[in-house]
Amino acid sequence: MKVRTEIETIKRKKGKNINFSEKFLIIIIFYTIDINKIMKIGVVGCGFVGLTFCCLAKFGFEVNFVDKDEEKIRILKKGETPFFEPELENYLNSYLNEKLFFHSDYKKIKDCDMFFICVGTSLDENQNLDLSNVRDAVNSVSEILDQDFKIVVIKSTVPPGTSHELINLMEKNSGKKFKEDFGFCANPEFLKEGSSIKDFLNPDKIVLGVEDEATKMRMLKFYEFIDSDIPRIIVDFKTAEMIKYAQNAFLATKISFINEIANICEKFGVDVEDVSKAIGLDKRIGKEFLKAGIGFGGSCLIKDTKTLMDYSISKNYLPKLLNAVIEINENQPFKIVEYLKDEFKSLNGRKICVLGVTFKPNTSDIRDSRALPILRELIKENAFIKVYDPKGLENVKKIFGDKLVYCKDSYSCLKDCEACLILTDWEEFKSIDYSRVKILIDGRRLLDPKEIKDRKIKFKAIGLGK
Ligand code: UGA
Numbered sequence: 001m002k003v004r005t006e007i008e009t010i011k012r013k014k015g016k017n018i019n020f021s022e023k024f025l026i027i028i029i030f031y032t033i034d035i036n037k038i039m040k041i042g043v044v045g046c047g048f049v050g051l052t053f054c055c056l057a058k059f060g061f062e063v064n065f066v067d068k069d070e071e072k073i074r075i076l077k078k079g080e081t082p083f084f085e086p087e088l089e090n091y092l093n094s095y096l097n098e099k100l101f102f103h104s105d106y107k108k109i110k111d112c113d114m115f116f117i118c119v120g121t122s123l124d125e126n127q128n129l130d131l132s133n134v135r136d137a138v139n140s141v142s143e144i145l146d147q148d149f150k151i152v153v154i155k156s157t158v159p160p161g162t163s164h165e166l167i168n169l170m171e172k173n174s175g176k177k178f179k180e181d182f183g184f185c186a187n188p189e190f191l192k193e194g195s196s197i198k199d200f201l202n203p204d205k206i207v208l209g210v211e212d213e214a215t216k217m218r219m220l221k222f223y224e225f226i227d228s229d230i231p232r233i234i235v236d237f238k239t240a241e242m243i244k245y246a247q248n249a250f251l252a253t254k255i256s257f258i259n260e261i262a263n264i265c266e267k268f269g270v271d272v273e274d275v276s277k278a279i280g281l282d283k284r285i286g287k288e289f290l291k292a293g294i295g296f297g298g299s300c301l302i303k304d305t306k307t308l309m310d311y312s313i314s315k316n317y318l319p320k321l322l323n324a325v326i327e328i329n330e331n332q333p334f335k336i337v338e339y340l341k342d343e344f345k346s347l348n349g350r351k352i353c354v355l356g357v358t359f360k361p362n363t364s365d366i367r368d369s370r371a372l373p374i375l376r377e378l379i380k381e382n383a384f385i386k387v388y389d390p391k392g393l394e395n396v397k398k399i400f401g402d403k404l405v406y407c408k409d410s411y412s413c414l415k416d417c418e419a420c421l422i423l424t425d426w427e428e429f430k431s432i433d434y435s436r437v438k439i440l441i442d443g444r445r446l447l448d449p450k451e452i453k454d455r456k457i458k459f460k461a462i463g464l465g466k
Contacts, residue, residue, distance in 0.1 A: 042112030183215030209240025262463025272463030297359030356424025
C-alpha cells in the first residue's frame with residue numbers, strides 16, 4: 001500500500017510520464033518496504049501443482065487457494081486431500097485455517113500479493129491443447145486486481161508465446177497495464193507426482209521468465225525459502241515456456257530410447273537392465289529415466305511431447321524424433337499382451353491378475369496410465385481380469401466399472417489366476433510370494449529375475465531377453 005502511495009504521488013506530480021531516475025526510485029522503495037513483509041500467496045487450482053504450495057505454510061506464508069470445483073474445496077476444508085500425494089495431508093492438517101485457506105470465490109483471495117496459476121491443461125478430442133482453464137483463471141484474477149502492484153505467476157505448462165497472450169487478455173479485461181499496474185512471471189514447475197512436495201522444496205533449478213525488473217526482484221525474494229545454491233535461471237517468457245517443454249520431451253525421449261533398446265535387447269538375448277546400468281554411469285547420459293517398461297504415462301510427458309510436436313508443425317517444422325518417441329510409447333504396452341498370447345492361444349476366459357493401474361507408484365493418478373490400453377485389450381480379448389492397486393482402484397473403477405474384478409489386496413488378486421501382470425512398480429509388489437503363479441510378467445522391471453528362483457514360474461519381463 002505504502003509503495004503504491006509513493007508511486008501515485010510521483011505520478012500525480014508529473015502526470016503519467018515518469019523518468020528513469022524516478023522509476024529507479026520506485027523500484028528501490030518497492031523492494032525496501034514491500035518485499036520484507038511475509039507475502040500472502042494466492043493459488044488458483046487445487047491439483048498436484050497447486051496443492052504443493054501447502055508446504056509454504058512452514059515458512060510463514062499465508063496461502064489462499066481457490067478452485068472452481070466446489071466439491072474439491074469442501075474436501076480440502078475438512079483437512080482431506082482429493083488425491084493421494086505423500087506428505088500433503090500432514091501439511092494440510094498442520095496448518096489448515098491458520099496458514100492455509102480454501103475458497104471457491106476469487107474475491108476471497110483479492111488481497112494476496114501474488115497469484116500462482118496452477119490449473120490443468122488437457123488435450124481435446126482432436127489431441128489439441130486446450131488452454132481454456134488457464135485463460136479463465138487469468139481472466140478471473142484480472143477481475144480482482146486492485147490498486148496494489150500484484151504479480152501473476154504461470155505455473156501451468158503453457159506453450160511458447162502464451163504468457164504474452166495472457167498479458168494482453170489481462171490488460172483488456174482489467175484496464176490495467178502490465179509493468180505499471182501488475183507484474184507477470186512464467187515460472188514452470190518440474191515436480192513429479194508422488195514426490196511433489198520433496199521436489200518443490202528441493203528443485204534442481206528455478207526458472208523465472210520475467211520481462212520487468214520489479215517482478216524479477218519480487219520472484220527472487222519469494223524463492224528465498226529455497227537454498228541459495230540452487231541456480232535461478234532468469235530468461236524471457238518464451239524461453240521459460242520452452243524450457244519446460246524441452247525438459248519433458250527429453251525425459252520422454254530417454255524413456256522411449258531405453259524401451260527401443262529393450263525391444264532390440266530381447267532379439268539378442270541381452271538383459272536391458274545390464275545395458276541401462278552401464279550406460280547410465282556415463283555422466284553425459286546419467287542413470288535417471290533409463291528404466292525400461294511399458295512406457296510413460298501420466299498427465300504431462302505425453303501431453304507435453306504431443307503439444308511440442310503440434311506447435312512445431314504449426315511453425316512448419318516436422319519433429320521426427322518426437323514423433324518416434326510417442327509412437328514407441330503407444331506400442332510398448334501391447335508387448336504385455338503379446339507375451340500373454342505367446343503362452344495362451346486365446347485369452348478368452350483366461351484368469352489374469354493385474355497388479356498396479358496407476359501411471360507410477362505413490363500416486364492414485366491413473367491418467368494416461370500405460371495399464372489402461374492393456375486392460376482395454378484384455379477386455380476385448382474376453383479375459384477374466386482381477387485387479388489390485390494400493391491407491392488407484394477407485395479411479396480405475398470409474399472407467400471400467402464391472403468389466404473388472406477389484407481386489408482388496410495382492411494375494412486375493414493372485415488367487416486362482418493363470419497369469420500375473422505387474423504394470424506399476426509399487427514397492428509392495430516386490431515382496432509378494434509369487435510361487436503359486438504359473439506365468440509372471442513384469443512390465444516395470446520391478447523384480448530381480450535372479451530372485452525368481454522357483455523354476456515352475458515362467459517369468460517374462462520387458463527387455464529381459466532370456
Ligand atoms: C513429469 C516430469 O518428470 C516432471 O519433471 C514434470 O514436472 C511433470 O511431468 C510435469 O510436467 O508436471 P510425472 O508426470 O509426475 O512428472 O511423472 P514421471 O516421474 O516423469 O513419470 C512419468 C512416466 O514415465 C511414468 O509412467 C513412469 O513409470 C515412466 N518412467 C519414468 C519410465 O517408464 N521409465 C523411467 O525410467 C522413468
